[in-house]
Amino acid sequence: MSEELKRTPLADHHKALGGKMVPFAGWEMPVQYPTGILAEHKAVRTGTGIFDVSHMGEFEVTGPDRNAFVNRVTTNDVGALDAGGVQYSAILSPEGTFVDDCTVYRFDDRLMIVVNASNRAKAWEHIVDQKQAGGANIRLRDISDDTGLLAVQGPKAEAMLQPLASFPLSSIGYYRCATGKLAGVGCFISRTGYTGEDGFEVYCRWKDTVALWEACSLAGATPIGLGARDSLRLEMGYALYGQEIDETITPLEAGLAWIVKLDKGAPFTGLPALKAQKERGVTRKTVGFKLEGRGIPRHGYPVWFGGKQVDQVRSGGQSPSLGYAIGTTMLPAHAAKIGTKFEVECRGERLPAEVVRRPFYTGGSVKKGA
Amino acid sequence: MANVPDNLLYTADHEYVKRGAAPGIVTIGVTDYAQGELGDVVFVNLPKPGEKFSAHQAFGTIEAVKAVSDLFSPVAGEVVEVNAALDADPAVVNRSPYEEGWMIRLKVDNPADVDALLTPAAYRTQIGA
Numbered sequence: 247m248s249e250e251l252k253r254t255p256l257a258d259h260h261k262a263l264g265g266k267m268v269p270f271a272g273w274e275m276p277v278q279y280p281t282g283i284l285a286e287h288k289a290v291r292t293g294t295g296i297f298d299v300s301h302m303g304e305f306e307v308t309g310p311d312r313n314a315f316v317n318r319v320t321t322n323d324v325g326a327l328d329a330g331g332v333q334y335s336a337i338l339s340p341e342g343t344f345v346d347d348c349t350v351y352r353f354d355d356r357l358m359i360v361v362n363a364s365n366r367a368k369a370w371e372h373i374v375d376q377k378q379a380g381g382a383n384i385r386l387r388d389i390s391d392d393t394g395l396l397a398v399q400g401p402k403a404e405a406m407l408q409p410l411a412s413f414p415l416s417s418i419g420y421y422r423c424a425t426g427k428l429a430g431v432g433c434f435i436s437r438t439g440y441t442g443e444d445g446f447e448v449y450c451r452w453k454d455t456v457a458l459w460e461a462c463s464l465a466g467a468t469p470i471g472l473g474a475r476d477s478l479r480l481e482m483g484y485a486l487y488g489q490e491i492d493e494t495i496t497p498l499e500a501g502l503a504w505i506v507k508l509d510k511g512a513p514f515t516g517l518p519a520l521k522a523q524k525e526r527g528v529t530r531k532t533v534g535f536k537l538e539g540r541g542i543p544r545h546g547y548p549v550w551f552g553g554k555q556v557d558q559v560r561s562g563g564q565s566p567s568l569g570y571a572i573g574t575t576m577l578p579a580h581a582a583k584i585g586t587k588f589e590v591e592c593r594g595e596r597l598p599a600e601v602v603r604r605p606f607y608t609g610g611s612v613k614k615g616a
Numbered sequence: 617m618a619n620v621p622d623n624l625l626y627t628a629d630h631e632y633v634k635r636g637a638a639p640g641i642v643t644i645g646v647t648d649y650a651q652g653e654l655g656d657v658v659f660v661n662l663p664k665p666g667e668k669f670s671a672h673q674a675f676g677t678i679e680a681v682k683a684v685s686d687l688f689s690p691v692a693g694e695v696v697e698v699n700a701a702l703d704a705d706p707a708v709v710n711r712s713p714y715e716e717g718w719m720i721r722l723k724v725d726n727p728a729d730v731d732a733l734l735t736p737a738a739y740r741t742q743i744g745a
Contacts, residue, residue, distance in 0.1 A: 284656040564658035
């Protein structure tokens with residue numbers, strides 16, 4: 247803990263805006279600004295929010311074997327991506343559990359893997375090991391320290407960003423990316439995010455991050471901290487590493503089978519374990535729940551089913567959009583169905599909960615499909 | 617800067633005590649500083665009238681989006697009223713901690729206990745205000 251926290255190019259800006267800075271994955275990051283998490287949450291659901299997520303890690307893969315190599319270290323099918331395509335994916339251990347979840351970007355001449363800040367060193371090591379084991383003709387570069395990342399999210403994100411853009415943003419489809427300029431800053435922009443709203447993630451040079459942030463702020467985007475980032479993603483049921491997914495959980499258990507292409511024809515790390523698990527069937531599954539009793543479920547609270555503690559609350563909180571408490575946990579596979587009743591122990595009191603469909607919040611502006 | 621009204625008494629746990637509702641009855645809530653530190657309050661769990669608490673005993677919990685905190689009784693006494701409005705609108709604690717955002721009214725066992733609480737000046741010193 248004595249280690250000095252890393253700072254994004256915007257750390258001083260966050261402080262000047264009144265951001266409450268907290269340590270997060272080794273970084274000094276704003277958890278909220280003075281208007282508070284609920285107001286920030288609402289700003290993203292109804293307008294446009296801007297998030298500094300420059301702490302995320304980015305790895306670049308170049309060289310003739312790049313596509314085959316990334317197909318071997320990630321679970322989704324890189325072969326299904328053309329240049330300009332983006333996909334949600336995972337990096338697994340030999341046991342089929344999560345080393346990290348990640349996003350893979352495919353460009354003409356390279357690929358980029360975006361990993362969690364908390365897992366950057368571990369994921370990097372894992373990927374380097376794979377290169378040494380497999381002898382691929384590729385070049386790997388950790389470009390995190392030179393890459394700034396801003397997420398601009400909300401139903402009005404495109405309209406707000408368009409005047410700053412050098413090309414029509416409407417040309418970028420869902421989970422597609424394009425290279426261009428925003429406010430004169432060279433960047434690449436993908437229609438991706440972690441909020442359930444339409445919007446973009448914008449990658450730029452580290453030194454350009456402040457200029458880009460200022461242009462977006464001037465255009466009317468509300469600064470959003472990590473608190474609302476978490477409440478927004480929870481309402482969508484999106485996984486957060488360390489909560490819904492970790493080194494003890496497989497994608498099949500986490501309900502993320504869709505990012506694992508067992509039959510893509512590339513032997514990725516964890517494939518044999520997952521095939522075996524699929525054959526056996528999983529014994530537990532991630533579910534979303536609504537708390538029926540009065541309380542707030544929090545990460546780590548015990549979860550009871552059939553008289554036994556079966557898991558803990560993975561993520562939980564009051565949903566600002568829905569006005570009730572929601573969360574995620576894991577239940578025995580046979581019980582992991584919509585409508586199953588169980589109990590969450592909130593501060594010593596067992597409160598009734600019920601499995602509900604995810605996403606919890608379905609009113610978002612995210613544009614799926616082409 | 618957190619507001620610390622001069623007409624109240626305080627605890628190191630960031631509760632305030634207001635006298636004057638009736639003889640021997642005090643109103644208890646959390647300070648402006650506390651609500652600012654907690655952030656948006658989303659849930660307040662309060663006791664029922666008739667329940668008794670000793671000094672420093674937890675009488676309830678306050679939950680913000682990112683934080684949970686116990687509420688400690690500043691002095692010994694019996695709950696005579698709770699602020700039911702917090703159920704429907706817990707955020708009133710953020711908007712009006714000293715007025716509409718009060719939490720419980722306590723019939724104090726020993727009125728002299730109240731005199732021993734922190735003065736506004738002492739509380740200001742504690743929070744660096």
